[in-house]
Amino acid sequence: MGKTAPTIAxxxxxxxxxxxxxxxxxxxxxxxxxxxxxxxxxxxxxxIHLSIGQEAIAAGVMDVLTPADTITSTHRGHGHAIAKGxxxxxxxxxxxxxxxxxxxxxxxxMHVADIAQxxxxxxxIVAAGIPIALGSALAHQTLERDAVAVxxxxxxxxxxxxxxxxLNLAKLWNLPVLFVCEDNGWGEFLPTAQQIVFTLDRxxxxxxxxxxxxxxxxxxxxxxxxxxxxxxxxSGGGPAILDCHTMRVGxxxxxxxxxxxxxxxxxxxxxxxxxxIAAKDLSNAAVAKIETEVTADIAAxxxxxxxxxxxxxxxxxxxxYAADAA
Amino acid sequence: MGELRYNHAVNRAMADAMxxxxxxVLFGEDVAGAGGVYGATRGLRDRYGGKRVRDTPIxxxxxxxxxxxxxxxxLKPIVEISFIDFMTFAMDAVVNQAAKMRTMFGGQxxxxxxxxxxxxxxxxxxxxxxxxxxxxxxxxxxxxxxxxGDPASAxxxxxxxxxxxxxxxxxxxxxLYATRVPEPNSxxxxxxxxAAILRPGRDLTIVSYGAALRAAAxxxxxxAAEGIETEILDLRxxxxxxxxxxxxxxxxxxxxxxxxxxxxxxxxxxxxxARMADVGFDELDAPILRVGAPFMPSPVAKALExxxxxxxxxxxxxxxxxxx
Ligand SMILES: Cc1ncc(C[n+]2csc(CCOP(=O)(O)OP(=O)(O)O)c2C)c(N)n1
Ligand SMILES: [Mg+2]
Numbered sequence: 001m002g003k004t005a006p007t008i009a010x011x012x013x014x015x016x017x018x019x020x021x022x023x024x025x026x027x028x029x030x031x032x033x034x035x036x037x038x039x040x041x042x043x044x045x046x047x048i049h050l051s052i053g054q055e056a057i058a059a060g061v062m063d064v065l066t067p068a069d070t071i072t073s074t075h076r077g078h079g080h081a082i083a084k085g086x087x088x089x090x091x092x093x094x095x096x097x098x099x100x101x102x103x104x105x106x107x108x109x110m111h112v113a114d115i116a117q118x119x120x121x122x123x124x125i126v127a128a129g130i131p132i133a134l135g136s137a138l139a140h141q142t143l144e145r146d147a148v149a150v151x152x153x154x155x156x157x158x159x160x161x162x163x164x165x166x167l168n169l170a171k172l173w174n175l176p177v178l179f180v181c182e183d184n185g186w187g188e189f190l191p192t193a194q195q196i197v198f199t200l201d202r203x204x205x206x207x208x209x210x211x212x213x214x215x216x217x218x219x220x221x222x223x224x225x226x227x228x229x230x231x232x233x234x235s236g237g238g239p240a241i242l243d244c245h246t247m248r249v250g251x252x253x254x255x256x257x258x259x260x261x262x263x264x265x266x267x268x269x270x271x272x273x274x275x276x277i278a279a280k281d282l283s284n285a286a287v288a289k290i291e292t293e294v295t296a297d298i299a300a301x302x303x304x305x306x307x308x309x310x311x312x313x314x315x316x317x318x319x320x321y322a323a324d325a326a
Numbered sequence: 327m328g329e330l331r332y333n334h335a336v337n338r339a340m341a342d343a344m345x346x347x348x349x350x351v352l353f354g355e356d357v358a359g360a361g362g363v364y365g366a367t368r369g370l371r372d373r374y375g376g377k378r379v380r381d382t383p384i385x386x387x388x389x390x391x392x393x394x395x396x397x398x399x400x401l402k403p404i405v406e407i408s409f410i411d412f413m414t415f416a417m418d419a420v421v422n423q424a425a426k427m428r429t430m431f432g433g434q435x436x437x438x439x440x441x442x443x444x445x446x447x448x449x450x451x452x453x454x455x456x457x458x459x460x461x462x463x464x465x466x467x468x469x470x471x472x473x474x475g476d477p478a479s480a481x482x483x484x485x486x487x488x489x490x491x492x493x494x495x496x497x498x499x500x501x502l503y504a505t506r507v508p509e510p511n512s513x514x515x516x517x518x519x520x521a522a523i524l525r526p527g528r529d530l531t532i533v534s535y536g537a538a539l540r541a542a543a544x545x546x547x548x549x550a551a552e553g554i555e556t557e558i559l560d561l562r563x564x565x566x567x568x569x570x571x572x573x574x575x576x577x578x579x580x581x582x583x584x585x586x587x588x589x590x591x592x593x594x595x596x597x598x599x600a601r602m603a604d605v606g607f608d609e610l611d612a613p614i615l616r617v618g619a620p621f622m623p624s625p626v627a628k629a630l631e632x633x634x635x636x637x638x639x640x641x642x643x644x645x646x647x648x649x650x
Binding site: 070072101102103104105106107111113114115116120121123124125128130131132133134135136137138139140142143149161162165166168169172173316319320321322 | 378380382385397427432433434
């Protein structure tokens with residue numbers, strides 16, 4: 001959407017932190033690249049939406065969260081789950097719909113969740129995670145927990161009325177919630193510029209909510225900005241919006257032929273690769289070491305998932321209601 | 327010891343639940359300051375504070391979605407949607423989120439939320455404020471639906487719903503809020519999924535719920551004067567529903583009539599009839615009949631609405647067909 005120039009925040013110079021951020025991004029990248037192969041092998045049911053090129057947002061925001069903090073995600077949620085701390089073996093097993101998956105193989109790509117880690121679910125319904133994050137924030141506030149909730153959503157979700165309801169409520173009740181817009185310029189197969197006439201900064205202003213635009217491909221900037229905003233939310237400052245400008249490298253879904261997309265656009269995205277940007281401030285040795293470690297972690301997780309058992313019918317049928325329910 | 331009004335029973339259920347469990351919270355449009363469109367939440371904010379009892383803006387999609395998130399994060403929210411007709415705006419949160427999460431997330435979580443709403447006609451409120459949409463929710467795996475037809479069940483079912491780990495839709499009836507019974511000696515928490523025999527009888531079974539029970543009871547009284555003994559079963563809970571109790575009654579009477587206020591086509595009655603035609607086939611001495619609203623939106627005009635709603639005459643006419 002908006003062409004707002006990224007402004008805020010000096011890059012984080014802390015090398016340890018940048019290496020951690022890079023590792024998270026690379027884990028997401030290599031995971032999703034592996035998913036492409038697994039999908040082609042026919043091992044992943046349904047379709048998957050990749051966040052390749054957008055990893056800096058998940059990595060940067062989650063870096064400033066604690067395990068008590070909660071997030072809700074979208075159909076493009078692999079990166080959020082990984083950055084929030086889902087175990088890779090459980091993640092891959094879930095994507096392969098195996099019983100050992102985080103959701104026992106009942107969620108798959110679009111509904112992967114790790115409640116214990118505060119990851120309240122990817123979501124197959126555009127904008128549906130936003131009020132869920134609000135409700136989680138309400139619980140944090142009511143139970144006086146030192147925690148915030150984060151709602152991730154795409155720029156396409158800006159056209160859902162639900163976002164407006166949620167901005168209003170978040171401000172009205174001063175909820176500890178951060179709205180993170182992943183603005184990749186697309187909603188499915190149509191540029192969001194052809195779907196939406198307003199900009200998020202103006203929507204934010206209408207609700208009296210601070211709006212922080214940021215280069216969503218610069219992980220250090222994302223982490224820096226998120227850190228400041230989340231600290232303010234934690235101290236009772238109320239809701240805020242982090243508006244992350246990014247680019248969708250792949251198609252809407254894996255396998256999308258991307259008809260009608262300007263090839264120059266893809267080249268631009270490659271030039272703005274968040275991994276490349278972060279690697280500039282890291283030593284070659286550090287990058288190589290992380291690459292080796294991440295590759296090994298992912299290989300182990302995939303090996304686990306391949307061997308894991310299929311979910312059982314009886315278990316699935318019995319899962320609809322609580323066993324101890326009336 | 328006076329009387330118990332239906333809306334007071336609803337109120338007492340929430341008050342008792344909030345006293346028993348500090349994680350129970352209540353929010354909805356006009357529930358705090360005004361005490362609810364039907365007075366069911368009056369006084370609760372004074373007793374439990376503005377943090378636990380909140381007025382919301384008119385944002386059904388957001389507040390029901392919030393209930394889902396709150397339920398995932400340690401609260402037991404009760405949300406009031408003042409007319410079931412307004413649930414249309416909140417359907418995603420109910421159908422795609424709350425109902426799915428236990429299964430979809432592999433049992434990692436419960437979604438212990440209660441949606442209190444009310445349905446039904448009789449007040450001339452017309453097509454957008456009179457509907458009985460409970461079958462929509464009963465059709466969705468993961469949801470529970472209860473429909474209290476009297477003050478004691480209004481209390482007992484709501485307490486059960488709040489205690490339940492799964493999302494429960496509690497469908498009250500606008501025409502019942504002012505009804506009263508002598509204060510019962512005890513007000514037990516009821517079991518979701520259990521029906522109750524309101525009137526024993528040997529000649530036929532009427533299965534009903536909610537306000538339609540009144541038409542059934544009136545009809546049964548008149549039929550008794552002719553020597554026709556009607557057994558009336560109050561389903562109380564629509565999802566899950568008490569198949570065993572219906573079958574047991576059918577095995578005694580061998581004739582079954584289902585009466586509800588909702589549109590007859592594709593309704594709760596259709597499901598019960600289909601199940602009984604299967605598991606109760608050997609018990610049936612007559613076809614299973616239904617009385618429900620015709621396939622049209624609720625009329626506004628009094629005379630039309632009277633005819634639209636189940637009434638003793640329409641029930642008696644069906645009983646005569648059943649016994650013919
Ligand atoms: C309520 C709803 N409407 C439509 C869809 C189909 N759909 C899935 S993703 C998508 C585009 C969403 O765009 P955006 O929010 O910008 O996320 P992005 O895919 O760009 O990450 C659409 C329309 C859906 N899943 N849910
Ligand atoms: Mg988009």
